[in-house]
Amino acid sequence: MMRTLTLATLAVVASAGAAHAQERITLDGSSTVYPVSEAVSEEFQKAKGGAVQITVGISGTGGGFKKFCRGETDISNASRPILKEEMEACRAAGVEYIELPIAFDALTVAVSPSNSWIKQLTIADLKKFWEPGAQGKITHWNQVNPEWPNEPVHLFGAGSDSGTFDYFTEAVVGKAKSSRGDYTASEDDNVLVQGIQNDKNALGYLPYAYYSENEKAMKAVPIVNPKGEAVLPSREAVQSGTYVPLARPLFIYVNTKAAARPIIKEYIKYYMSEEGQALIDEVAYVPLPAAAYEIADKKLDDAVVGTAFGGVPEVGLPIEEILNRETVK
Structure with missing residues (x-):
């Protein structure tokens, strides 16, 4: 009995020591x-x-x-x-x-696979959707481009504590943290993935890694760079310097x-x-x-x-x- 107690005590001491050492x-x-x-x-x-x-x-x-x-x-x-x-x-x-x-990272702008009208976007297009003055005013696709449908646009993006939010607003609007507030915002990019993939009228932005994991459930949009080239996010585009300004x-x-x-x-x-x-x-x-x-x-x-x-x-x-x-x- 005494030996059993001694071994048990040693086991507890050893366990405590291991925990302390971790x-x-x-x-x-x-x-x-x-x-x-x-x-x-x-x-x-x-x-x-x-x-x-x-x-x-x-x-x-x-x-x-x-x-x-x-x-x-x-x-x-x-x-x-x-x-x-x-x-x-x-x-x-x-x-x-x-x-x-x-x-x-190649910060990715994405839409639902069922979106058939978006072929590419310029930074000017994105600014029209996301600038503070668009809140409550730019609510339909055709308000940005008359060739797009008269359907409501549902926006998804990073929350205000996110560095993605800071970078996107600086790159697109021209001032960090300057954004309309009436959109679905989250610091959890998985929430954005779910929202974009399930909504034909969704438009959102998220890190490339989260897009890459779900590329069958959403569609990346080519972004027109300063040279006028419409470029999809990719490793090659980042390394070549053509995915600007969202790299x-x-x-x-x-x-x-x-x-x-x-x-x-x-x-x-x-x-x-x-x-x-x-x-x-x-x-x-x-x-x-x-x-x-x-x-x-x-x-x-x-x-x-x-x-x-x-x-x-x-x-x-x-x-x-x-x-x-x-x-x-």
Whole structure:
């Protein structure tokens, strides 16, 4: 009896010790970046054999930065660069960060497969649908183009805490967060997928990864670029620079105190490794050139603090432009 009790006690102690030894990493933020971070986290946890527990939340880019700047998360997923007010919030809380571009997304405009009239859209067309002045006024397709049917248009898009919302409104309307409010909004891109695929009169925008997973249930719309070319979203179009202005960089921001922990540094290096790049490709985003991951790896090793952006939204940036920017606090 005494031996049984002793073994049971040892088992409890061992279990408690294992739980104590398990490392934890917390990420939150962009639903766009979520598929990448989730895939990387799953594989990294497998590789570590249960020695690390990683949680990945979906609060939207803005919501993720709020948590990050309060010191509640180790890493923030972002589908746009950090904004000035977020930089100031982090600074006020004493939170420093390393900014790491991890991939490119082809932000996708989509309609239902039963939509037979949309062959392509210009940025001017999209602005007519989405600008604040369209609220309550532009309610039918033929109000934007008389060749389109006199049918109600049902709009679907990102919620206001989403970096996708910030990027789309900057690229289309010309000012971040400037949008009509009478549309179906969600930080959960799966909600947008369901809405668009089930509604003949739907028009929406969402990250390419969510479109790619559901391309039989919805139809991507070619977007006319500044050269007058109607271009479908694709990896090739992003790499060639023809899918403008809806190609955008994706980021992770790492708290510098967290980055000093060996397990988190190892996790980030795995994220940037060939294995991580393969996962980026697997979830239908565009990996950066190999040189970009080498630069990111060095930024992590050197703990280069700050952002390569000025705290304001920027659209249509080619990969080379982002790689050659100086990082500033």
